[in-house]
Amino acid sequence: MQCRARRFFRPGFVLAVALGLGFTAAAPRAQEDSSGAPETSEATADAQLEDVIEVRTQGNQGAAEIQSEIDGVSDETSDLLARYRTKLKQIEAIDLYNGQMEEMIGSQENELVSLRDQVDRVEEVSRSVTPLMIRMIAALERFVELDVPFLEAERRERIEELHKLMGRADVTTSEKFRQIMAAYQTENEYGRTIEAYRGPLVIDGRETTVDFLRFGRVALVYMALDESEAGTWSQEEGKWIPVSDSFKSSIRDGLRIARKQSAPDLITLPVQAAVVAKGDG
Structure with a gap:
């Protein structure tokens, strides 16, 4: 904090000095002009006193202006310091956030590499599974042709839907395989109901x-x-x-x-001897 030296004048002292100066200056002139120039000496002293008071007044005004400037600079400095500290905190928070983001990005990059590896493996599995699914549909179709002819239209339509399914690009390999297995399960259920x-x-x-x-x-x-x-x-x-x-x-x-219209009971039905179905060749 800058300190400013101020001068303080005691009014009584200033007046005494002024009067002394006036008397000192007036003494020679009184000797030169002994005809009684007391009025001139008094006027000179008054003028000198006014000059001293004017100087004092101007000094006080200048000091007030300087003090005001100092106070303004001090306030501006305090404001800049507060803003600087705020910026430091913001920078610290940003550095912390950037560090967390770098860790997250690194983790995501590792996960992306893992996902790419999985996709590559899925594509390999898909290339090997697709021929298998085609053979499964063909085998199921052949089985229906050689089987007992019940619900023929429904069963043939189901197989036709599987053929169409294999040509669809919007259906995943896993979904295609699931539907093929569901068709096999349905055919299996027919033998137990x-x-x-x-x-x-x-x-x-x-x-x-x-x-x-x-x-x-x-x-x-x-x-x-x-x-x-x-x-x-x-x-x-x-x-x-x-x-x-x-x-x-x-x-x-x-x-x-x-049709669940009657309770289960023993009945006699004509049953043919079991025959092993043979395909072509």
Whole structure:
């Protein structure tokens, strides 16, 4: 803090000095002009006193102006210091943030490298799995062709959808494989369930609507809606064979059981001997 020396004048002292100066200056002139020039000496002293007072007043005003300038500079310096400290804190916070961002970016870069490796492996797996899926669909299609002919339209449509699925670029390899496995699971379920459904059947060159009854893959029988005729599928002969009227009652009971219209019970159905299906070649 700068200190400014100030001069303080005591009014009584200034007046005494002024009067002394006036008297001193007036003495020679009194000697020169002894005719009584007291009035002139008094006027001179008054003028000198006014000069001294004027100098004192101007000095006080100048000191006040300088002090005001010093106070302004001090305030500005304090403001700059506060702003400087604020900037230092901001820089410290930014440095901390940048450090955290660098760590995060490094972690993300490592993760990106890992993801790229995984994508490369997925592409390799996809290239090896795609031929397998195509073979699985072909095998399933061939199986349906050689199987007992139940729900033929539904099962063929399912396989056709799988063929279309393989040509879609918007479906992932994993989703394609999942749907193929779901189709296999559905076919597997057919061997462990009973089912009754109504559909068309060509008999002796004419198409008619009949009720079908399927017991797993063990037996597939039908009966006309008016119960005028009934038959069973012969896997060995690859055609429908009429059955005697003695089976109609059992077929009727089986239809009711499959539709959950009757409690499970023992029934007698015509069952063909098991045949091993052989493909081409």
